[in-house]
Amino acid sequence: MRRVVATGTFDILHPGHLYYLEESGRLGDELYVIVARDRNVRHKPKPVLPEEQRARMVAALKPVDHAVLGDLHDMFRPIEEIRPAVITFGFNQHFDEEKIRAELGKRGLSVELVRIGSYGGDRYCSSSEIVRQVLARFSSGKEEMHEQENREPPYLGSH
Numbered sequence: 001m002r003r004v005v006a007t008g009t010f011d012i013l014h015p016g017h018l019y020y021l022e023e024s025g026r027l028g029d030e031l032y033v034i035v036a037r038d039r040n041v042r043h044k045p046k047p048v049l050p051e052e053q054r055a056r057m058v059a060a061l062k063p064v065d066h067a068v069l070g071d072l073h074d075m076f077r078p079i080e081e082i083r084p085a086v087i088t089f090g091f092n093q094h095f096d097e098e099k100i101r102a103e104l105g106k107r108g109l110s111v112e113l114v115r116i117g118s119y120g121g122d123r124y125c126s127s128s129e130i131v132r133q134v135l136a137r138f139s140s141g142k143e144e145m146h147e148q149e150n151r152e153p154p155y156l157g158s159h
Contacts, residue, residue: 002028003084007070008093009036010054011047012131016090018061019119024088025063027114032082033058033067040070043094048131080107087111091118 006024010017010033025031035055041047047054051069059067071077079087089095097113104111 001030002086003030003032003082004028004086004088005032005034005079005082005084006088007034007036008090009041009044009047010058011049013057013061016119018063020088020090020116021058021061021063023116024086024114027086027088028084030065031063032078032084033064034070034078035067037070037072039072040075076103076107079104079109079111083109084111086114088114088116090116 004024004027006021008017008020021031021033035051035058036047038047038051049057055067055069058064068078087100089097097115101113
C-alpha cells in the first residue's frame with residue numbers, strides 16, 4: 001500500500017486546501033494528513049481554530065484516510081511512524097526540500113517529495129484572504145453581495 005503524507009495548518013478550510021488534498025491522495029492508496037500544532041505555527045498568524053477542531057475537519061474530508069496532529073517537538077516523528085512513500089507540499093508552503101530530504105535520509109527514510117501546484121480556481125483560496133474579506137465586509141457596516149450568489153449552484157456530487 002502506497003502511503004502519502006500531506007501537511008498543513010488547515011485553518012479556515014477553503015477550496016485550495018481541498019485541491020491540495022485531492023491531488024495528494026491521487027499519488028497513492030492511503031492519505032495521511034499531519035495537521036500543524038497551534039504552538040508550532042510560526043510562519044503566519046496563529047490559527048483561528050484550535051488544533052483539535054482543525055484536525056477533525058480535515059479528517060472529515062473525503063480524500064483523507066487519516067488525520068493526525070503533528071508532534072510538538074519533532075516534525076519528523078509522525079513521518080517516521082507513518083513511513084510514507086510520498087510527502088506532498090502545497091505550492092505556498094515554505095519548506096526547504098533539500099533540508100527535509102537530508103533529515104529523512106539521516107533517519108533512514110527514502111521518501112519522494114512532491115510539490116502540488118496552486119488551485120487557482122477561486123479568489124478565496126487563502127485563509128488570510130478570507131479573514132480580510134470578512135473584516136472588510138463587516139467593518140464597512142454592510143454586507144456585500146457575493147458575486148456568484150445569483151448563479152445556478154454547481155453540482156457538488158454525493159458523499
